Amino acid sequence: MSTFLSCVRSLPQISHPQCFFALSHQITLILFTDSENTESCGRFVCSLVISQRHFRKISLKRLWSKGDNSIVKQKVGVGSSWKCGHIISAVVLRRSRNPNTPDIHSFFQIYKTMLLSRVRGSLVAAVVADCIGAKFEFSRFVNIDKVLNAVKKLEQNRTTMKKKVAEGKKEKQGDVLSFTDDTAMARSIAASLIEHKDVNVRDIGARFAKEFEKEPSRGYGGSVITVLRALADQDLEDVFQPAREQFDGSGSYGNGGGMRIAPLGLFCHQLPLQELKEKTVSVTKLTHTHPYAIVGTLLESYAVHLALSLDNSKPLDTDNFLGQLLERLRPTEKEIYDQRRQMKSKEKNSGDESEEEGIEGLPYCNKVELIRDFLKRDVDSKEVRKKLGTKVTALDSIPTAVYCFLRGASQSIPGTEERGPVEQTIIYAISLGGDTDTVATMAAAISGAFYGLESVPQAWQESCEGVRDALLFGEKLTEIISAREVKS
Known part of the structure; x- marks a missing residue:
């Protein structure tokens, strides 16, 4: 678990995030929030995801709080303020065959690439x-x-050289x-x-x-x-x-x-x-x-x-x-x-007259x-x-x-x-x-x-x-x- 959280925290896009992950049958949802109470925020979003299964078909896709990611804005609340904190961004990974194990390797490979x-x-x-x-x-x-x-x-020279x-x-x-x-x-x-x-x-x-x-x-x-x-x-x-x-x-x-x-x-x-x-x-x-x-x-x-x-x-x-x-x-x-x-002050006091x-x-x-x-x-x-x-x-x-x-x-x-x-x-x-x-x-x-x-x-x-x-x-x-x- 500590390795997993280390991978999450080392994302270059987010500075000093609080983070947690929510598990459902199909995916691991990793969220970043400015909330200090990640446990309560985690339980809230986890229950939301597990009950509604919004991300069942999404695999290895980064979801950010902009562009066409309206599903994140509407269903999870990225960019919105909840009682438990402000959700900054989210990453979705497909679960491994073991339902209790997040796909750490896949997540870290995205970051490393x-x-x-x-x-x-x-x-x-x-x-x-x-x-x-x-x-x-x-x-x-x-x-x-x-x-x-x-x-x-x-x-142009490079194009010519390639032809040669x-x-x-x-x-x-x-x-x-x-x-x-x-x-x-x-x-x-x-x-x-x-x-x-x-x-x-x-x-x-x-x-x-x-x-x-x-x-x-x-x-x-x-x-x-x-x-x-x-x-x-x-x-x-x-x-x-x-x-x-x-x-x-x-x-x-x-x-x-x-x-x-x-x-x-x-x-x-x-x-x-x-x-x-x-x-x-x-x-x-x-x-x-x-x-x-x-x-x-x-x-x-x-x-x-x-x-x-x-x-x-x-x-x-x-x-x-x-x-x-x-x-x-x-x-x-x-x-x-x-x-x-x-x-320079010490040198001057010791007799060094350097400028x-x-x-x-x-x-x-x-x-x-x-x-x-x-x-x-x-x-x-x-x-x-x-x-x-x-x-x-x-x-x-x-x-x-x-x-x-x-x-x-x-x-x-x-x-x-x-x-x-x-x-x-x-x-x-x-x-x-x-x-x-x-x-x-x-x-x-x-x-x-x-x-x-x-x-x-x-x-x-x-x-x-x-x-x-x-x-x-x-x-x-x-x-x-x-x-x-x-x-x-």
Whole structure:
């Protein structure tokens, strides 16, 4: 029974539901309610179902409080308030042959399939966005039309290539877009999480170094190369030291932490936010120790984690998303800056005259509030670039990625009306120019976690290097998440 309830509670669509199940001759009816008195609510609906047998012919069908599910509204009361509580949603499963045993396996398979699509969707969308975005990185003139023309050409080339392959010709490597350091480092994190089933910073650092040594031409930044070479030293006692010594001890405030963190945000699905925060900070500090880099990476990690947990059966409530994001970010941002100030104060008292960063207020929270304002009005790309940014610095790129996701979710981007929200997110992020591959890959990771793999065009997937590995990583991460939830 505890396993069954664990499966119910781990549905990504419902946050902290009270739940119970009602048995009849034909089915198991699982209901979610905000009532604290689930026992009385359960007896009420159970008697209703057993006496009237409304769901006798329904099998493996999710019933939500919208659309054509009027039978649920009328007969069970989804969306209605009863004395015993408000019923949020319902799931119906056909009973097994044993009338006393709910079909737990079938129910959990539905959940696992949904989760797999969204974990894979995040990783695959991120890879695709990195590959396509790399073609435009720091180009002087980028706009929606140029990006649209590029993806249309990519889709046409894929169609042509399929015809050639069907005729017996081999596919050329040049027909596949290459990924950058963004994906290379994200892959290292995913592989380490899968092997250790937890964060192992020494192993992640070693994988970063090994990946760089194997393929140094992926576009790594000059400062991080110094760190990666230091991390290759197996005798290094403190894996955080090389990054901590960067820029006269202030550390890098680039966006390298955010560009690679999506696998961790997915891995921490259903874990406490404190664990997500601690794991994100430790992975970030391997290469970036400045507070701006750490808070920015947390913003991306929180956004991916949140997107995966929300109900994607209905349009995204962008205002609610930002509200929940701010609830997570505000205390974290303040805490990290306070810790930095305390550390600098101790260094100054001990005779260290290193320069103070001059951090004032909560700049990331301010930018999230700015995103809220942008979504309420028609904002041109110039204003987005000026106020949110598209640079390599974390503060001037990671909030932009969040905005691109939300802008794509609203599907209000001119010229892309016939495309889905993940496509719109990627196209729009790249069209802003600047650090196109990184902004796009971060935005796509959030979007893919919400909309799932089916929202990433097949032609794009087939045209980009690293997609097959992303699919495999997604499958293995989902297995870990699912096994962890059943065990708990």
